[in-house]
Amino acid sequence: MKYIVILFVFGVLCQNILARGIYLPQGNTVLDDFERRLVRLESRQFSDSENLEHRMLQLEMQLGDQKGEEKPEISQIERNYYEISKVEKHDEEMTFLQRLEKVEKNWEKDLKEKLTEFSSKYENLSERLLDIEEHIEKQNDHQNNQDTESTSVEENSNSEENKFQTIGSKSYYIEDSRTVTWTTAVMKCRDMNAHLVSLQNEDEWNALRENLNQEHSYWTDINDRAEENEFVSETTDRRAPFLQWDENEPNSSPGAEDCVELRSDHDFRMNDVYCLEFKYFICEKRNNDNYETTEE
Helix, strand or coil: CHHHHHHHHHHHHHHHHHHHHCCCCCCCHHHHHHHHHHHHHHHHHHHHHHHHHHHHHHHHHHHHHHHHHCCCCCCHHHHHHHHHHCCCCCCCCCCHHHHHHHHHHHHHHHHHHHHHHHHHHHHHHHHHHHHHHHHHHHHHHHHHHHHHHHHHHHHCHHHHHCCCEEECCEEEEEEEEEEECHHHHHHHHHHCCEEECCCCCHHHHHHHHCCCCCCCCEEEEEECCCCCCCCEECCCCCECCCCCECCCCCCCCCCCEEEEEECCCCCCCEEEEECCCCEEEEEEECCHHHCCCCCC
């Protein structure tokens, strides 16, 4: 604008001079030359003015573009916010505080979800713990019952001896009320001054099985724990004199089924099973004369 005003004043001055030149004598070369120079100067001023206006217009456009591209400088706090929250920048229309509030709400939501998840896992662990405690309690009760029964057997061994019944030429105690492992059966019979049933022949087997419960399986003293397929009597530590195997028996894999039972629902034929299984048992009253002459 400053240049335009100067140009306007200069134009007015030139017009006044030209107006005066009209009354000068014609043919004055000095005035003619001055007039030509003045016209050239005026043309140049107009050209410079146009160029100046054009440049100013370009400058204003460039400044406008730069203003449109300029963005407010992000503060250090806001930069830290983006680094910590690990989120992309939001709309520029949102203020920094609004963004913080939004992130806070998201964090609160995530925290609630994680607390819910942890609560669910805690409840599941609590239920499993209760199940384990209940299982341990049942095992302890079972063990206590067994200890009580064992104590009862020891205290009442004399009364159990009275429960022996004569079958054929031998006396047997037939346990039909509780099941035990093979080793426990051996010990219980010893506590009664007896041993697990040791059948010597088919006559003894036929006489005994007539007095057994068809739904029960019973331990005998026969086993091959020392050597596979070498079935011996626990009573004499000699080869078992009588074996009446069920069909396809014995079928033990090595080191697995090492103890022999009288099998229920199979006419009480013999079967090799795991020694840790629970079976009923038959105790035979000791009579050393019956086994002293037994040969291998």
